[in-house]
Amino acid sequence: MGLLTDYFAAVGDEHAASVAVEGPGAVDPATMRRTFAAVELKGIDPFVVLGTLTSLLVGRPYAEVVRLPRHGSLVATAGDEGPWVVTVSDELVAALAAATSATVEEIAVRWAATDELAGSDPRDLAGALHELAALCVRVDDDGHRLYCWTSL
16 A cells, blocks of 8 residues: 545634544544545655655745655654654645646646656646645635645
């Protein structure tokens, strides 16, 4: 099985840390609803692959974007073997929230051509990016932050 990654919106780091064990897809037993707005993007890691995406979207070198303050910073872990909750940079959230559909489609083609995603179908990546962009719009509108829950 590959890397599992769920991107989700939370009010802040403490709120996001609360899902370290069960993940953001857990259902609140009192309301029978998911606790967090989330998008599952299996295999899209929040470090290298999202760093490459950020670089493509904001037009900055990869070496710069991976040093952004909230790029892949650990918020919580359930143990040495994970799962983990990490931050996603505000720059990526802003860029995806502002991206037009045409921009998302064009970036997906360029993203599919990277070493990390070699062999990926740009249409599949575009679909995933549209979902992530919609979540980023929600994050931006609500004044929340974006996080990634990841597990092996």
